Amino acid sequence: MRRVLLLAVAAAPGLSACVSLPEDVLRQHLIEAPEPVSAPYAGLDPGAKSVETARFLVRAYDTGTAQAYASFCEDSYTRLAGDLGLYSFAPAAPYNIVVYRDREEYLAKTKQAEWSGGVAYGNAIHVYENEAAKGVIAHEIAHLVFKEFMDGTDISALVWLNEGIAVHAEKAALPASADAYASRVTRLVRPAPLSFTALSSMPPGAAQTGEAVERWYAQAGSLITFMIRAGGNFNFYLFLRKLKDGLPPDSAAGEAFAGSWRDMAAADAAWRASL
Ligand SMILES: [Zn+2]
Missing domain, CATH: 3.30.2010.30 (Zincin-like)
Structure with missing residues (x-):
């Protein structure tokens, strides 16, 4: 070990x-x-x-x-x-x-x-x-x-989305991963979730400790799983399409999840309420 x-x-x-x-x-x-x-x-x-x-x-x-x-x-x-x-x-x-x-x-x-x-x-x-x-x-x-x-689109500011989708896929594929991330959400995310601004602007780097990195990945995965489940698969596809077309995340979310969330702040607030 x-x-x-x-x-x-x-x-x-x-x-x-x-x-x-x-x-x-x-x-x-x-x-x-x-x-x-x-x-x-x-x-x-x-x-x-x-x-x-x-x-x-x-x-x-x-x-x-x-x-x-x-x-x-x-x-x-x-x-x-x-x-x-x-x-x-x-x-x-x-x-x-x-x-x-x-x-x-x-x-x-x-x-x-x-x-x-x-x-x-x-x-x-x-x-x-x-x-x-x-x-x-x-x-x-x-x-x-x-x-x-997303080929052809600058995804450098979408690390939170890229990693969130990957964590979502990992959880869905392997029960042991799902359990591990669920425990991290309970232990690290729920007591002190990062703001969406922090999540989306601060991918883990050398200055952060192990727990901060674990929390960032667990939160990214939790948010994406929530957006897919609560927002709907087709709406999530529209969200990706609009990001691919170059819309900023707020506009992409507002248009793709119309009726549910008007921007990423609203999606993030709904996710927080679900924790
Ligand atoms: Zn990854």
């Missing part, structure tokens, strides 16, 4: 921290590499198997493992697309999933830090075989889908 140094995540130059916490005691962390990555990580050894589905190309050391991860990826994608109302969206190319045999091979070939549970670049996700990998994959698929859907 290792304690994870969150500051080490954010301190890595050029890399943004992305925290995926399926259990309180087993913390899997993910680095989202800056793009483009010109030298992808070393792949699997010769003899590895591939399984291709509608939206994923999964490589692992045996067909059964590749098939199991491919099914999980398809289930995660389908659930996410339904939640976000993305019925007319399809990835331009299959997302690549590489499943290393174990942690040792993953660390040796990706050169990630000891605590890293997965790494993503381009349209690929690299993980190693373990139960928590599913949380990492579900989280990261959401990032790939969000990035591709």
Whole structure:
């Protein structure tokens, strides 16, 4: 059982921290590499198997493992697309999933830090075989889908939305993640929620402690889950469309969730009242 140094995540130059916490005691962390990555990580050894589905190309050391991860990826994608109302969206190319045999091979070939549970670049996700990998994959698929859907739009000010959707996807895919985030909402968010201004303008950085980072992710995920459930999937899709068209979040929310919320402050207030 290792304690994870969150500051080490954010301190890595050029890399943004992305925290995926399926259990309180087993913390899997993910680095989202800056793009483009010109030298992808070393792949699997010769003899590895591939399984291709509608939206994923999964490589692992045996067909059964590749098939199991491919099914999980398809289930995660389908659930996410339904939640976000993305019925007319399809990835331009299959997302690549590489499943290393174990942690040792993953660390040796990706050169990630000891605590890293997965790494993503381009349209690929690299993980190693373990139960928590599913949380990492579900989280990261959401990032790939969000990035591709929003293609051409500056999403640098939408970190709260991008991470909130990814946490929502992770919770929906893995009961252990749902439990862990629910406990963090109870312990850290409910007693002292961040203002929406703070949530949307302060992604976790090197200056923040582990608990502040946990609270930020848990709140982002809780807010997005609430907006999807209370606002409606189709309205959430309209919200994303309007953001993609360049509307600021307040106008996008007011137009997409008309009848429910007039702006993000109203959506945020409704979320607070639901806690
Ligand atoms: Zn993330």
